[in-house]
Amino acid sequence: xxxxxxxxxxxxxxxxxxxxxxxxxxxxxxxxxxxxxxxxxxxxxxxxxxxxxxxxxxxxxxxxxxxxxxxxxxxxxxxxxxxxxxxxxxxxxxxxxxxxxxxxxxxxxxxxxxxxxxxxxxxxxxxxxxxxxxxxxxxxxxxxxxxxxxxxxxxxxxxxxxxxxxxxxxxxxxxxxxxxxxxxxxxxxxxxxxxxxxxxxxxxxxxxxxxxxxxxxxxxxxxxxxxxxxxxxxxxxxxxxxxxxxxxxxx
Amino acid sequence: xxxxxxxxxxxxxxxxxxxxxxxxxxxxxxxxxxxxxxxxxxxxxxxxxxxxxxxxxxxxxxxxxxxxxxxxxxxxxxxxxxxxxxxxxxxxxxxxxxxxxxxxxxxxxxxxxxxxxxxxxxxxxxxxxxxxxxxxxxxxxxxxxxxxxxxxxxxxxxxxxxxxxxxxxxxxxxxxxxxxxxxxxxxxxxxxxxxxxxxxxxxxxxxxxxxxxxxxxxxxxxxxxxxxxxxxxxxxxxxxxxxxxxxxxxxxxxxxxxxxxxxxxxxxxxxxxxxxxxxxxxxxxxxxxxxxxxxxxxxxxxxxxxxxxxxxxxxxxxxxxxxxxxxxxxxxxxxxxxxxxxxxxxxxxxxxxxxxxxxxxxxxxxxxxxxxxxxxxxxxxxxxxxxxxxxxxxxxxxxxxxxxxxxxxxxxxxxxxxxxxxxxxxxxxxxxxxxxxxxxxxxxxxxxxxxxxxxxxxxxxxxxxxxxxxxxxxxxxxxxxxxxxxxxxxxxxxxxxxxxxxxxxxxxxxxxxxxxxxxxxxxxxxxxxxxxxxxxxxxxxxxxxxxxxxxxxxxxxxxxxxxxxxxxxxxxxxxxxxxxxxxxxxxxxxxxxxxxxxxxxxxxxxxxxxxxxxxxxxxxxxxxxxxxxxxxxxxxx
Ligand SMILES: Cc1cc2nc3c(=O)[nH]c(=O)nc-3n(C[C@H](O)[C@H](O)[C@H](O)COP(=O)(O)OP(=O)(O)OC[C@H]3O[C@@H](n4cnc5c(N)ncnc54)[C@H](O)[C@@H]3O)c2cc1C
Ligand code: SF4
Ligand code: FES
Numbered sequence: 001x002x003x004x005x006x007x008x009x010x011x012x013x014x015x016x017x018x019x020x021x022x023x024x025x026x027x028x029x030x031x032x033x034x035x036x037x038x039x040x041x042x043x044x045x046x047x048x049x050x051x052x053x054x055x056x057x058x059x060x061x062x063x064x065x066x067x068x069x070x071x072x073x074x075x076x077x078x079x080x081x082x083x084x085x086x087x088x089x090x091x092x093x094x095x096x097x098x099x100x101x102x103x104x105x106x107x108x109x110x111x112x113x114x115x116x117x118x119x120x121x122x123x124x125x126x127x128x129x130x131x132x133x134x135x136x137x138x139x140x141x142x143x144x145x146x147x148x149x150x151x152x153x154x155x156x157x158x159x160x161x162x163x164x165x166x167x168x169x170x171x172x173x174x175x176x177x178x179x180x181x182x183x184x185x186x187x188x189x190x191x192x193x194x195x196x197x198x199x200x201x202x203x204x205x206x207x208x209x210x211x212x213x214x215x216x217x218x219x220x221x222x223x224x225x226x227x228x229x230x231x232x233x234x235x236x237x238x239x240x241x242x243x244x245x246x247x248x249x250x251x
Numbered sequence: 252x253x254x255x256x257x258x259x260x261x262x263x264x265x266x267x268x269x270x271x272x273x274x275x276x277x278x279x280x281x282x283x284x285x286x287x288x289x290x291x292x293x294x295x296x297x298x299x300x301x302x303x304x305x306x307x308x309x310x311x312x313x314x315x316x317x318x319x320x321x322x323x324x325x326x327x328x329x330x331x332x333x334x335x336x337x338x339x340x341x342x343x344x345x346x347x348x349x350x351x352x353x354x355x356x357x358x359x360x361x362x363x364x365x366x367x368x369x370x371x372x373x374x375x376x377x378x379x380x381x382x383x384x385x386x387x388x389x390x391x392x393x394x395x396x397x398x399x400x401x402x403x404x405x406x407x408x409x410x411x412x413x414x415x416x417x418x419x420x421x422x423x424x425x426x427x428x429x430x431x432x433x434x435x436x437x438x439x440x441x442x443x444x445x446x447x448x449x450x451x452x453x454x455x456x457x458x459x460x461x462x463x464x465x466x467x468x469x470x471x472x473x474x475x476x477x478x479x480x481x482x483x484x485x486x487x488x489x490x491x492x493x494x495x496x497x498x499x500x501x502x503x504x505x506x507x508x509x510x511x512x513x514x515x516x517x518x519x520x521x522x523x524x525x526x527x528x529x530x531x532x533x534x535x536x537x538x539x540x541x542x543x544x545x546x547x548x549x550x551x552x553x554x555x556x557x558x559x560x561x562x563x564x565x566x567x568x569x570x571x572x573x574x575x576x577x578x579x580x581x582x583x584x585x586x587x588x589x590x591x592x593x594x595x596x597x598x599x600x601x602x603x604x605x606x607x608x609x610x611x612x613x614x615x616x617x618x619x620x621x622x623x624x625x626x627x628x629x630x631x632x633x634x635x636x637x638x639x640x641x642x643x644x645x646x647x648x649x650x651x652x653x654x655x656x657x658x659x660x661x662x663x664x665x666x667x668x669x670x671x672x673x674x675x676x677x678x679x680x681x682x683x684x685x686x687x688x689x690x691x692x693x694x695x696x697x698x699x700x701x702x703x704x705x706x707x708x709x710x711x712x713x714x715x716x717x718x719x720x721x722x723x724x725x726x727x728x729x730x731x732x733x734x735x736x737x738x739x740x741x742x743x744x745x746x747x748x749x750x751x752x753x754x755x756x757x758x759x760x761x762x763x764x765x766x767x768x769x770x771x772x773x774x775x776x777x778x779x780x781x782x783x784x785x786x787x788x789x790x791x792x793x794x795x796x797x798x799x800x801x802x803x804x805x806x807x808x809x810x811x812x813x814x815x816x817x818x819x820x821x822x823x824x825x826x827x828x829x830x831x832x833x834x835x836x837x838x839x840x841x842x843x844x845x846x847x848x849x850x851x852x853x854x855x856x857x858x859x860x861x862x863x864x865x866x867x868x869x870x871x872x873x874x875x876x877x878x879x880x881x882x883x884x885x886x887x888x
Contacts (some may be wrong), residue, residue: 011800016632030524032635038750041525045748045794045803053802055317056488059530062415063321078634085634103598110461111800118438121318125430129423130382134302134700137373137380141337145392152386154410157419177406 001027005040007052007189008100012108016107017109019098029089033076034059034066036088053112061085061225064160068113069100074164074223076079082162082225089150104165104172117163119209120177126205127198130190149187156183158226168223171212176220178202179232182239196243203240252507252860255563255874257661263879264344270662271705272709275712282307284669285711288455290442290497292319294692295675296415296476298419298699304428306704312425313437313457315492317806320422323478323490324695327414328499328535328628330396330406331692333371338395339410342403344368348800349880350673351690353723354400354580355655355683356832356848357882358510360856360875362662363680367690370697375407377700383421385409387812396624398688399536400580400887406689411535412470417692419817421699441805442497443672443733445473445504448725449717452671456729458737460805463798465730465737467721472670472707475501476699479654479676481514483820484758484811485649488533494809495816497643498658498677506551506666507858509532509679511816513826515686515833516766517586517652522604530649532635534607535628536688538727539577541621542611542645544568546605550595556606556644568590580845582685582833583887585649589766590844592648599646608644609654649766653691655682655833659858659873663706664698670710679856684832686815737797738777740807749806752787756810756817757781764821769837773825780821784814819868826870829853841884850882854885 003024010017024040031039041051058146058186061082068083070076076086090095099113107115145153157180165176181200185191191198214233221230258271277285285308289300292314314322334347348368352359375393375798379385385407386394390732395404406676418847428434439460446454446467454469473565480495481487502508519534545564550561567587569576588605591597600606613621618641622629629640631727636646658673660680675695682690719725763776787810829837829849839847856873 028525028527030637031527032529035527035529038529042748045792046746048794050794051803053800057316057321057492058323058326059491060326060532062412063316063325063490064318065316065321069434080312080630081634085631087634087637089637114800117317121320121426121429121436121438124423124426129427130380131379131427132377132424133300133305134377134424134704137376140335140379140385141374141392143379146391147386147387147389150384150387151818153382154386154412157409157416158412160415162323184384185382188382188384190380205653236694 001029001091003027003091004096006096006098009052009112012111013108016153021219027088029087032059032084033070033088034073047056055114056084059084059243062160064162065089066100067162067164069102069167071098074102074168075225077187080225080227081161091198093122102167102213106174106211107163107166108171117212120161120174122209123174123178123202123205124181126201127194128202130185131194143189145188153184153187156180156187156232159228160226162225164223164225165220169212170217171215173214173219174211175207175214175233175236176224176228177228178206179236180228183232183235186235186239195239196246197241198244199239200247203236252660252869252871254507254667254858254871255661256360256873257663257805258360258666259662263361266362269370272703274709277708277712279307283309285309285473286311286470287472287707289313289474289476290455290480291322291476291675291677292422292425292697293476293478293675294325294418294421295677295699296562297322297418299476299674300434301428301702302422302700302704302781303707306432310434311437312434312847313440313442315439315441315460317438319425319436319438320419322418323493324692325415326650327692328411328533329438329537330398330408330413330689331374331417332398332405332689333375333407333693334368334405334654335372335375337393338404340403340666342405346403347371347405350401352683352880352887354687355685356846356885357683357877358374358831358875359681359683361877361879363603366702367681367694367697372634372703372826374693374696377797378417379421381424383409383416383420396537397578398448398542398685399539399578399584408537411625412748413654417696421696443808444500446725446729447504447668448723450720451669451716453719453720454726456726456733458733459599461800462824463796463801465733467726467730469717469719469726471711472672474672474674474700474703475658475677476674477677479657480813480816481651481654483674483817484651484760485754486523486528486531486803488517488531488790491530494812496809496812499816500672501658501666501668501671501813503861504668505861506668506671507659507818507860509856509858510656510823511820511859512764512827512834513655513684513832514651514820515653515655516579516585516649518581518588518645518649519607522599522601532631533650533652534632534645536581536605538625538628540608541609541616541624542577542607543607544577544607546591546596546598548630556598556608560734565596569873572887578684579887580685580687582835585766585833588649602877604646604648606644607647608642626665652758653686655679655684655686659856663709665706665710670716672703672707674703716875727862732863736802740793740804741789743789743793747786747790748792749803749810752791753810753813755781756783756814760817760820761836764824767837768824770825773821776821777825779816780814780818787811787814822868823857823859826857827853848884
């Protein structure tokens with residue numbers, strides 16, 4: 001099939017960007033979306049032009065590197081699928097595809113489709129961990145964890161940190177990402193001692209980074225390639241209220 | 252070059268404890284005076300960086316992705332081994348050690364493999380404490396599954412995302428230290444060379460991948476945890492960015508490269524579908540717990556699988572290896588698939604594929620159980636192939652997956668360069684000629700959490716490490732060399748893209764140095780690779796400049812190193828005329844086609860030493876001595 005691509009090109013953070021159009025010819029339905037871009041890039045290089053920059057690494061939907069708006073939808077039209085796992089059989093001959101980077105104040109554009117998501121790391125730094133140093137851990141079976149708690153924790157822990165939730169949200173909120181980590185650790189006994197500190201720190205950092213507030217549009221869970229449920233945001237909010245109340249009563 | 256493995260004396264089971272007692276310690280108050288560079292933030296690098304900083308060392312950590320959480324380890328699916336014997340099925344440290352050694356076809360160092368098995372139990376405890384959501388039984392206990400090459404159930408897992416969860420555990424530990432200001436993290440930064448001063452590793456030169464700026468970093472010791480080099484084959488199960496640059500530049504600075512030809516071809520991957528293909532996707536080995544592998548008995552049988560009656564199917568693994576059945580080690584299973592496809596019995600359009608069939612398991616256990624065990628893998632398969640594995644058997648074929656070879660290290664994980672360490676897949680130490688499933692995660696974390704934190708102290712405490720800074724000529728000269736190399740790459744302005752050359756290299760490596768190798772083919776590769784390298788340096792086209800985010804330039808640098816490493820792999824394969832583990836020399840096989848070792852001539856580690864751009868590398872040998880076990884022909888029948 002042949003497609004027409006309209007791609008956001010922006011040489012660097014300082015430059016202004018604009019949409020440029022390219023032909024993608026002889027696209028096989030078995031190609032992944034990124035393989036289609038690879039082929040376009042090869043042609044651009046041979047033609048003496050600059051290839052389109054985009055982040056990617058595992059191409060298995062797990063590293064969270066890839067991510068772009070495809071026809072206005074984060075990661076494209078297929079549900080629960082990261083851009084690297086999207087296959088061209090989703091499209092048909094003659095389609096026009098608009099490809100743009102994540103757009104959010106907290107994710108500045110670096111080049112073309114590449115954005116800076118380091119804000120996510122800084123959110124984790126505010127408590128997205130269990131404070132345990134290496135060594136001296138008790139036997140793994142000393143901490144019994146019911147199957148359903150373990151499964152719930154795992155559902156939330158599946159987040160790949162791609163940022164689609166932010167890109168899809170009209171407020172550019174990172175609540176799904178943050179709620180996922182809070183829920184993962186909150187479901188486990190290991191996460192309890194720092195539960196209050198964690199939620200207060202991480203929520204505060206979301207504000208510092210310039211992410212918006214959650215007003216329950218629900219676009220995030222629609223866009224999430226790992227189907228993280230919006231319930232994690234409810235959990236985060238509950239934890240936040242409880243933690244704030246405890247903090248003020250301790251003062 | 253002297254290869255001193257520094258294996259501690261004493262009985263196998265006591266070596267590590269004794270060694271920990273014998274090595275020198277750095278006084279807690281002094282640790283912050285020492286700086287350590289960790290290159291890599293995968294399981295090995297992140298665990299090392301976090302732990303070293305917890306101990307008090309000043310740590311800088313580097314990775315080329317935009318966040319340390321995205322290291323290739325994230326993609327590991329199936330699980331991590333540990334000799335916990337929670338299943339009461341006869342496991343023990345000794346059994347895990349023995350399985351590892353046997354799985355590696357007796358080409359690994361006994362003491363290292365034993366230590367790995369010992370430390371395996373601590374890893375699980377540590378990860379649980381961090382909140383890694385391992386699979387649990389209803390009673391709340393940790394669950395296990397079986398993996399290839401073992402007859403006990405010792406693999407711990409978190410759905411099909413074990414690597415992700417373990418890496419996030421290590422990443423979170425690392426972020427905790429970054430938040431305290433005790434680790435400085437440099438994402439989107441690529442190490443391009445190692446700097447040596449007075450014969451010691453004293454720093455690295457890196458390129459900031461966003462600005463293109465070349466920068467130097469000095470330290471008292473350098474740890475490379477930069478992963479494996481399967482991408483020399485172009486198509487592999489590795490993430491696209493995986494590369495050999497860091498270890499290759501270290502090799503060219505004097506670190507010996509051990510057993511480069513030991514590369515693992517994983518039996519269960521989705522077959523190649525077209526020329527545009529950019530990577531091959533692994534279907535976890537854990538699937539072989541319940542899936543049955545077969546091909547039609549008749550050549551060229553093109554009927555759809557469900558129309559082929561059981562009597563006309565060849566469950567060749569169960570037939571040839573009744574004791575291990577579908578759960579044989581990877582090298583043997585991969586070669587068996589190649590063999591049936593070579594016979595013309597392969598399936599799918601290309602004929603390079605075999606079935607992995609879940610119909611019996613679904614009948615026995617119900618689709619629900621299968622979904623619980625492998626749901627995400629089935630989905631991934633369907634997304635890629637557009638076929639539903641609940642209804643039609645998966646098609647799979649072997650693909651390059653893991654490299655057992657790597658930088659030579661001693662028992663302390665130090666390379667032949669003083670002060671330079673190699674961890675995880677980047678070193679060669681524990682898996683011999685073939686790695687068992689679920690053992691790479693174990694090794695990366697053992698190295699990072701539990702080995703290097705002890706052994707690096709010994710080096711630092713011995714003293715003699717002078718103060719250095721990045722204004723010294725060694726740093727400045729290396730920066731200049733890097734800048735020259737970069738401008739050379741950008742100035743060639745030829746006709747071939749980096750990818751097209753990389754793909755061609757991949758074909759050469761796969762055809763002549765892949766699943767089976769022979770003298771004539773390897774000699775042919777030794778002609779082809781230097782020709783391709785010349786072509787690269789004459790005719791490659793790298794667009795853009797060095798002062799920006801330039802992904803083509805990044806790739807060009809990595810491919811230029813693969814073009815050299817590929818040749819060393821071929822030399823090593825040519826030298827080793829025996830078959831062992833994943834290294835199969837057609838000239839050396841048993842009457843029924845299994846790998847035939849030659850212990851008399853090849854019970855050694857081949858450690859290659861760089862001798863200059865225009866000279867053949869020098870082969871050094873570390874003899875392998877086995878005290879606790881008896882060398883045998885591997886038998887999985
Ligand atoms: C698809 C797949 C599934 C797997 N499943 C399993 C499994 O179930 N069980 C198991 O035990 N093993 C499994 N493995 C193997 C295992 O995942 C790897 O061997 C292991 O994760 C390697 O970890 P590492 O820390 O050594 O390196 P990696 O995780 O590869 O990390 C390398 C790090 O080095 C950095 N780096 C590399 N070069 C440079 C440079 N020049 N400059 C700066 N930084 C650099 C990268 O950014 C990255 O942070 C699997 C492998 C694959 C491909
Ligand atoms: S919650 Fe989903 S969309 Fe958001 S970062 Fe995680 S995986 Fe991506
Ligand atoms: S490239 Fe890793 S998730 Fe898409």
